[in-house]
Amino acid sequence: MADFTLYVVSGSCSFASHAALEHAGADYEAVTVDFQNEEQRSEGYLAVNPKGRVPALVSSKGILTESPAIMAFIAQQFPEAKLAPLDDPWQFAQMQSFNAYLCATVHVAHAHKFRGYRWAKEQASFDDMQANVPRTMTECFQLIENEMLKGPWVLGETF
Ligand SMILES: N[C@@H](CCC(=O)N[C@@H](CS)C(=O)NCC(=O)O)C(=O)O
Numbered sequence: 001m002a003d004f005t006l007y008v009v010s011g012s013c014s015f016a017s018h019a020a021l022e023h024a025g026a027d028y029e030a031v032t033v034d035f036q037n038e039e040q041r042s043e044g045y046l047a048v049n050p051k052g053r054v055p056a057l058v059s060s061k062g063i064l065t066e067s068p069a070i071m072a073f074i075a076q077q078f079p080e081a082k083l084a085p086l087d088d089p090w091q092f093a094q095m096q097s098f099n100a101y102l103c104a105t106v107h108v109a110h111a112h113k114f115r116g117y118r119w120a121k122e123q124a125s126f127d128d129m130q131a132n133v134p135r136t137m138t139e140c141f142q143l144i145e146n147e148m149l150k151g152p153w154v155l156g157e158t159f
Pocket residue numbers: 012013014040052053054055065066067068103104107115
């Protein structure tokens with residue numbers, strides 16, 4: 001049995017945690033959740049992650065959810081992979097700030113395109129949310145490109 005199991009869906013935000021595990025050289029298994037058949041809402045998957053979302057990382061310590069937490073854990077668990085500035089609290093906080101923005105603001109803005117039912121019930125509300133996605137996502141990425149991205153990586157010369 002592998003040290004870690006990561007529940008993923010191709011093309012979703014779980015890619016970031018998947019890439020971190022791969023880059024770290026971790027002993028892991030990636031298990032695909034079948035979104036087409038709403039497996040994320042099945043009893044079996046809700047027992048893994050009651051939020052009904054991917055990613056979820058199963059480890060010997062327990063189950064971890066939320067991409068920034070998973071990625072920070074992987075970075076600290078595999079320091080030799082140099083996935084994060086572990087010896088610099090300020091730089092580490094900058095990384096967390098960026099990942100938290102993606103997780104809590106950008107991803108939520110994007111979800112207004114197809115998952116408006118999380119917040120509203122009326123078709124008119126869904127239409128309004130969808131219509132605003134190009135504006136909100138453009139604002140998010142303008143902020144990222146103009147203010148947050150140091151380049152070539154988010155924090156500068158290395159990640
Ligand atoms: N805040 C979470 C978001 C997780 C999330 O919403 N994942 C999406 C895929 S990108 C999902 O599982 N959606 C399934 C659904 O809403 O039913 C994180 O950063 O890990």
